[in-house]
Amino acid sequence: MCEMLDSVVASSILEFLLRRSDFSTSLTGECLIALPVSFPLSSRLEASLLLRRLSADLSRRSISLSTLHTLEHLYRLQRFPSLLPAFASVAVECTVAPLRRRPFFSSSSNNDAEFFDAVNRIWNCKVSDIEQSEVSELVSPAMREARKEMEAAVVDPALREELVRRETKESALEAVMVFVEEAGKEMGPTFLEAAAEAVLGWEREDSRALSNLDRSLRALQGKIKTLHSYKFQPTENDAEMHRAPRKMNASGSKVLSDQGNLLDFLLLVYTKMGEPLTPAIDISDGSNKGFKLTGCSSRGDHGEDGMVDAEQDFCIDNPTTSRGKGGDDKNSNDEFRLEHSSPLPSDANATNNNDETDFSKKVSLSDEKPRCNFSDADTTTSLDGFKTKKRSLMDRNATASTYEWDSGETEFGQSLHRGKEMNKLRPGRSGEGLFCRRRRRIWNPHEEMTLRNAVVQYGAGNWKLIKASHSEIFSKRTEHDLKDKWRNMTKF
DNA sequence: CTAGGGTTAACT
């Protein structure tokens, strides 16, 4: 009972977070992992996830096949009438986009080939599949019109030229934006908002009431970070650690239960609503609008596809580990504990350059072999002193890049290789430091999982974007590292 | 900025 209630409460919170664009996507993703949401997700929560993904596409001004896919899944979950124009618009843009590309050494015939391929995949295969599925109405009259035009463009270069000039991307962005707004309305208020109105008589316009709710939720988000620290504590059993637990442990529950305001409020809601919600909330149709709350379960139906999709976005699958044993792994665990051991990690900028130093003070890394050729005492020697050592014939050439330093210990000297600018760009090196190879850091499961999800969300190749959108988690990784890691993860 | 090839260290 209590567990079920936890799950319902967690779902309500998540739904609220997802529907509020002012809560960060990454943190909301963390919440999904940390909160005891039971799977399969409710269709409502799943729809909120997909809507959030569309919002992310909009904010990046990105229209891609993933957008189209998201729209289709959403429609399978809920028959939003306002989705149809967006679907058609996005399908057109996905088809026309290859024509606009002007790659370095690509002729227009390459673009044409990609266009033909897109027409085949989207308008031939995809649309046919949809027509034969239970969501055949997704192929609207507008879609049929567009299909004719796309097929005509395959044999008509002039029409292709015209399509390139048409602002299909703008239209698609606009259509998706309209849909996201409409969908928000069609889905009605989130459970928390509705419950607030119903139980406490809060008006949504009552800014004080809502800002209280906001404050509680923001505090909760902070606590969620702490929750993560509990979750990813290394355990004696390595396999145990790699299995991201879906249920929070006792400490986690305590953290949540400390969120008195919000949880008291939610409990009050559930206590008062042992039976279906009062008519003040439209609960008549749980699959579409409002909520159906019987007992403690507000879970609705779910589409299987959609669930898979939602998991891709905020995957909590078992992370695979590239290297599960040996000294390196221990090292990685220790580092991981550092990253999550402080109650509320400060922001990435504040911790980037110094936490490793702090770490070596706080946590004994006894089996970490020092790879720097100088002792600790050497690291405090003057520039001149350093240079003398560097020139030893026994030392390797600086350009061979064989020195590896623990960052934070190289506060001296100048780069013999590339200058400090380059080092500044590299996490885990000090800005003023000598050029040196960074200390080898084994990827921890959390990083791997984040990368996997980010690639699903943003696509492989958008390393800068991925790094930027998970700047805290990847604070010690360069875009390069992300690319290399992905290459390793996808080998064979 | 990214892809892809090269280098190095840490393993088996």
Add this chain to the structure above:
DNA sequence: AGTTAACCCTAG
């Protein structure tokens, strides 16, 4: 000695 993950360099 061989293999591999992590790191580095550089062309486009």
